[in-house]
Amino acid sequence: MPPTDRTPLLPNGSNGHPPPSVAQKFISVLRAEGEPGWLQSYKFFFFGSWLNLLLLFVPLSVVSHQLGWDAALRFGFSFMAIMPLAKLLGEATDQMSLTLGQTLSGLLNASFGNAVEIIVGIAALLQGEIRIVQTSMLGSILSNLLLVLGSSFLAGGYYYSESNFQITAAQTSASLMTLACITLVIPAAYHSAQEHSKTDSLRATDGLLTLSRGTALLLLAVYVAYLFFQLKTHAYLFIAEDEGEGEEQKMSVVAAGSALLLVTVITSFCADYLVASIDETAQRYHVPKPFIGLILLPIVANAAEHVTSVWMAMKGKMELTIGVCVGSSIQIAAFVVPLLVIVGWITKHEMTLFFADFETIVLFVSVMLVNLLIMDGKSNYMEGLMLIMLYLVIALAFWVS
Numbered sequence: 001m002p003p004t005d006r007t008p009l010l011p012n013g014s015n016g017h018p019p020p021s022v023a024q025k026f027i028s029v030l031r032a033e034g035e036p037g038w039l040q041s042y043k044f045f046f047f048g049s050w051l052n053l054l055l056l057f058v059p060l061s062v063v064s065h066q067l068g069w070d071a072a073l074r075f076g077f078s079f080m081a082i083m084p085l086a087k088l089l090g091e092a093t094d095q096m097s098l099t100l101g102q103t104l105s106g107l108l109n110a111s112f113g114n115a116v117e118i119i120v121g122i123a124a125l126l127q128g129e130i131r132i133v134q135t136s137m138l139g140s141i142l143s144n145l146l147l148v149l150g151s152s153f154l155a156g157g158y159y160y161s162e163s164n165f166q167i168t169a170a171q172t173s174a175s176l177m178t179l180a181c182i183t184l185v186i187p188a189a190y191h192s193a194q195e196h197s198k199t200d201s202l203r204a205t206d207g208l209l210t211l212s213r214g215t216a217l218l219l220l221a222v223y224v225a226y227l228f229f230q231l232k233t234h235a236y237l238f239i240a241e242d243e244g245e246g247e248e249q250k251m252s253v254v255a256a257g258s259a260l261l262l263v264t265v266i267t268s269f270c271a272d273y274l275v276a277s278i279d280e281t282a283q284r285y286h287v288p289k290p291f292i293g294l295i296l297l298p299i300v301a302n303a304a305e306h307v308t309s310v311w312m313a314m315k316g317k318m319e320l321t322i323g324v325c326v327g328s329s330i331q332i333a334a335f336v337v338p339l340l341v342i343v344g345w346i347t348k349h350e351m352t353l354f355f356a357d358f359e360t361i362v363l364f365v366s367v368m369l370v371n372l373l374i375m376d377g378k379s380n381y382m383e384g385l386m387l388i389m390l391y392l393v394i395a396l397a398f399w400v401s
Contacts, residue, residue, distance in 0.1 A: 003267070041255035045091065048250070052088070057081040058266060065273040071280035078274035080154055082300050085267045086116045087307075090262040096249040114140070114331050120271040120297060121340045125349055131350065135293030138359055139339050141329045142394060143298035145177075145370050148309050149325040150387030155372075156313035156321070157381025165229040165318040167377035169237040174325040174371045176226055180333035181367045183215050205350070212352035214346050216338035223334040238323065279392055291398045318379060358401075362394055 036044070046052055057080040064074045117140050124132040156163045190211055194204040230238050251259070274297075282289045299306075312320040337353070344351030355363070369390060373383045 015111050016389050036250060036252055041251035043133055044250040045259050050354040051084050054080055054084040061270050061273050071277045071284055074277040075281045076268050079300055082271045085263055088263045089115050091254045096253055098249045099253045107270045114336050116267060117336055119268045123272045124275045125344055125351060129275060130351055132293045133340060134355055135290050137332055138226055138363060139294035139298035140332045142366055144238050144325045144329040145366055146387045146391035148306050150384045151311035152309045152321045153379045153384030155310045157384055159314055160316060163318040163379045165377055166237060170322050170374045171172055173330060174374060177326060177330055178367055181363055183219060184346060184353055184355055185360055187211055188360045191354050202332050208352050208354055209350060215353055216341040219338040280316060288401055289400060294398050295395050
């Protein structure tokens, strides 16, 4: 008589372990093997930097707005609250990109890298503050091209007599920036021509709106092509030698994504409060509104990028610095500004690509200077001083305007 097999039936998988419960399966979906847990992720997110102490200004911003405190307090609290929120947005995006890879990382940076600018821009647009939208967008471009890039060249020049970077990638990015700049010159030229020909104002306005919306769609298409060029067909031009080395994942993908969504919602409220207080603050304290939009708002929105860019330059990683500064400017000019024109189209706000003549000239000369300085693929502290000086002259011009 054959021996009876007394081995108990094994569950599916034949490893002797009980099948995973529904809760365990759900957790495995939310956190991949080897990723930090939720508690560890959020601990790093909220307690990983001393700058996060400024998050105390978030409830102050809400309270001051709800209780109708002085405009300067409402503006100041909202201003300070957005600074750590901008850094947290960048941190969450970076953590997601470590797992999702380069292509998705690029798409994430396109969507959330300038999230504060998009949120502030939409908040101002919905309140009819077209000038604040335009000056804040222009200010973000100038801040990245002149102040941040200049500070990075200056900081890099302190440690290295000369820093090198990939010429082809830098020139491609600068050329696209020039194209975006030209698309802002054309509406200004059109507006000037219509005024000189004494065309009917309603017809001229309709023509300017059609030109701006059509150009916005074309710019978005070019930006998508640039992403494909940067991330797929010519990715080797944009990859620094040491990029990705030493990067340690501190957050799981789902935790970083949920944090990104949470901070975006909070930022939208603070941005709305900030925009609502600008008009009264400007009138009561005699601060020019263009100065607020062009200088103050971009410094807050780009705080995280400022620190990252200068830090990379000090470590000699100039390709990453160029990517942060020029790349972020391209995102604003070829993605965010056209996007806001489309949003204005949908919400029936007459947002156009027509900037004032003075602002258009300022942008054009800034892009021209940056092109001249990076065409040799080298940088030094003197080039950084030139960029910073131009930025200070522009800030002074908008202060007295």
